[in-house]
Amino acid sequence: MTSTRAALLILGKDLRQRVRDRSALLVAIVVPLVLASIFGLIFHNAIGGRVTFTFGLVDQDHGAAAVAFRQQVLAPLERNGLITVVSEPTLAAGRHAADSRKVSATFVLPPGFSTAIGNGGQTAVTVIGSVDSSIGSAVAHSIAQSFGDRLDTIRIAAAAAGGTPVDRSQIASAPPPISVADISARSRQLDAGTFYAAGMAVFFVFFTVQFGISSILEERRDGTLARMLVAPVRSSTVLGGKLLTSIVLGTASMAVLALATHLLLGAHWGNPLGVGILIVTGVLAATCVMALVATLARTPDQAGAWQSMVALVLGMLGGTFFPLAQAGGVLAALSLATPQAWFLRGIENLTGGAGPSAVFGPAAAIVAFAVVTGSIAFMRAGRLLAR
Amino acid sequence: MPAPARVLICRELRKRFDEVEAVRGVSFEIGAGETYGLLGPNGAGKTTTISMVCGLLAPDGGEVLVAGTPLTTHSVAERAAIGYVPQELAIYPDLNARENLHFFARLYGLSPALARARVDEVLAVIGLTDRAREQTKSFSGGMQRRLNIGIGLLHRPRLLILDEPTVGVDPQSRNAILESVERLSSEGLAVLYTTHYMEEAERLCDRIGIVDLGELKAEGTRAELVALVGQHDGISLEGSGDLHAAAGAFERMSAVQAASVQDGAIQLLVDHARTILPELLAKATEAGLAVSSVEVSEPDLEAVFLHLTGKALRD
Numbered sequence: 001m002t003s004t005r006a007a008l009l010i011l012g013k014d015l016r017q018r019v020r021d022r023s024a025l026l027v028a029i030v031v032p033l034v035l036a037s038i039f040g041l042i043f044h045n046a047i048g049g050r051v052t053f054t055f056g057l058v059d060q061d062h063g064a065a066a067v068a069f070r071q072q073v074l075a076p077l078e079r080n081g082l083i084t085v086v087s088e089p090t091l092a093a094g095r096h097a098a099d100s101r102k103v104s105a106t107f108v109l110p111p112g113f114s115t116a117i118g119n120g121g122q123t124a125v126t127v128i129g130s131v132d133s134s135i136g137s138a139v140a141h142s143i144a145q146s147f148g149d150r151l152d153t154i155r156i157a158a159a160a161a162g163g164t165p166v167d168r169s170q171i172a173s174a175p176p177p178i179s180v181a182d183i184s185a186r187s188r189q190l191d192a193g194t195f196y197a198a199g200m201a202v203f204f205v206f207f208t209v210q211f212g213i214s215s216i217l218e219e220r221r222d223g224t225l226a227r228m229l230v231a232p233v234r235s236s237t238v239l240g241g242k243l244l245t246s247i248v249l250g251t252a253s254m255a256v257l258a259l260a261t262h263l264l265l266g267a268h269w270g271n272p273l274g275v276g277i278l279i280v281t282g283v284l285a286a287t288c289v290m291a292l293v294a295t296l297a298r299t300p301d302q303a304g305a306w307q308s309m310v311a312l313v314l315g316m317l318g319g320t321f322f323p324l325a326q327a328g329g330v331l332a333a334l335s336l337a338t339p340q341a342w343f344l345r346g347i348e349n350l351t352g353g354a355g356p357s358a359v360f361g362p363a364a365a366i367v368a369f370a371v372v373t374g375s376i377a378f379m380r381a382g383r384l385l386a387r
Numbered sequence: 388m389p390a391p392a393r394v395l396i397c398r399e400l401r402k403r404f405d406e407v408e409a410v411r412g413v414s415f416e417i418g419a420g421e422t423y424g425l426l427g428p429n430g431a432g433k434t435t436t437i438s439m440v441c442g443l444l445a446p447d448g449g450e451v452l453v454a455g456t457p458l459t460t461h462s463v464a465e466r467a468a469i470g471y472v473p474q475e476l477a478i479y480p481d482l483n484a485r486e487n488l489h490f491f492a493r494l495y496g497l498s499p500a501l502a503r504a505r506v507d508e509v510l511a512v513i514g515l516t517d518r519a520r521e522q523t524k525s526f527s528g529g530m531q532r533r534l535n536i537g538i539g540l541l542h543r544p545r546l547l548i549l550d551e552p553t554v555g556v557d558p559q560s561r562n563a564i565l566e567s568v569e570r571l572s573s574e575g576l577a578v579l580y581t582t583h584y585m586e587e588a589e590r591l592c593d594r595i596g597i598v599d600l601g602e603l604k605a606e607g608t609r610a611e612l613v614a615l616v617g618q619h620d621g622i623s624l625e626g627s628g629d630l631h632a633a634a635g636a637f638e639r640m641s642a643v644q645a646a647s648v649q650d651g652a653i654q655l656l657v658d659h660a661r662t663i664l665p666e667l668l669a670k671a672t673e674a675g676l677a678v679s680s681v682e683v684s685e686p687d688l689e690a691v692f693l694h695l696t697g698k699a700l701r702d
Contacts, residue, residue, distance in 0.1 A: 006494060013482070013490050018483045223477030227538065230441045230471040231494045232463050 003237040010241025028165035028208040028253035032200035039196040041193040053136040054084040056106030101224025104136020105106045105129045126203045130179040196262030199320035206311035212246030235385045250283035271349025278346040281366040285339040288374035295380035339369040394577035401448035401638040409435045411601040420580040424592030432601035434583040470544030474551045480524035495542035515539040529560025585688045604695040620660030621684040628676040637675045
């Protein structure tokens, strides 16, 4: 029997066992998919998701300052998609809107608001916050506070210029309270659904590939490895079959997760060829890293414990749970010492319709991990397959 | 009659694990159709010897030749001549019996069609045809043992190596296993059989090597081993007639070493009791002795082992 056929035979046998062993299906598909869904929902607004708040506006003034607040302060934010403004006819209606969670907060411009501003008198923009939207209320307060600060600045300037009353044109010419910057390529970020889909996929593939390479230790314990090694096949063929099992399981797991999260969670993985390159290199790196850990262990239990620790540490450091690369500093630099971080960076590079060439850099870094760890594992493989 | 072709030759095998010399210059040969037993207590070095014979373990010294070809840990094609049945169950519990057999049949290079045919044959031999599609984790210990042996037979090896195949097996399955080995040997298979059960070695093996502390203390047929320690078979005859006259007649037979009358019975020490018994009974009739009972006591391998090592086999 040729080495290739023998390796494929071992692969077929292993896959049959894994299909019957439901835990492989759980680790490879179900758990990452469920976790990606949960994390995606929880952190939807925190990671790359568009934050939008709906605010009510009760205008009891209808004067120049009220118009300026509406057109010069709220309208730009509305145009940028950050807020939605709903006009409420009365104070009671505005309060009800906040209480009933229809809006995150309601701005109230009291009667005489414009006159007071024009005369330098006391007045205020009242914010009625919803108890269930503390962040939205805080944003509303911030907008109102910022508007007040602008007025103070103009008043001080006007006083310095001889006590000229504040008019609408002065308010309009002042800088907006909140500036919205465009997201540059440098701070490019995945939306929460895509981030956790990719993060969980690359995190769990380090567990999935264990079903192949680590089964050498299980077969050694159970005596079936000796039986295979007595057969007329090379020990390297047995190793090849096991590596093939890891690669096939890992690739299938990630491909299914990419497709499932795209269809079920709306994850945007990007160019399929680019994703394919990242998946294949990622699986290769995971297999090599786990193979290296397996060569250090004496028993399957020991290998399982060590591999889980390594997968967890690399996963956390690689930012599969939290986007550490966005944090900058030492942690971000450290995260680049993991294949997971490069995988996520590659997926980020594919956002916005980039082609496969966008992943060449990250893929090369991932392959470098595979080459280094795989070479050491290969040198130690004799120990794993000692007849 | 020409000596059978040597299927396995082991010369001066040695293996050391750190400070422990597990195998110390073990040599033996097995011919086609011959069952050779390695008899010794646990820890005697039997499994280490077998591991070297299979090419699983590199010897520190000595060599193994299978069908005239040297076998090392790097050999590949030469392994096709070996069927290996390890001491521990080496089957996949989440595969069924047919899948287990088919996987190893294909691994030994059998074509898909031939593998299917051999799997059917082996299933019949080990009596698992009706349970072939059940996952082996649902099998009894005896059924698993039979499957464990069946895997070693799939590719029709020239040499079958069985490492304590009956450990932990119920009497019924054990008997079935021993019958299978006897049948395989009669079909021309060379069998290397390790055991620490004296009865199995006596029943199955044409020749026996007694091992202890990594050394082959002695080897030969059962009779040769017994003769080695100078023991004879005992026969006790009871009957009516002149016991003393009969004993005198027996004593003149060349195979009888001693004859005496004790407690109303004639006690004889003879060579090869089972061979001489018909002649003895004829002589008793000639001497006017009506024999009412015959009891044969043969010196066993336990006694041989005790003589050679100074300790009991199961110590």
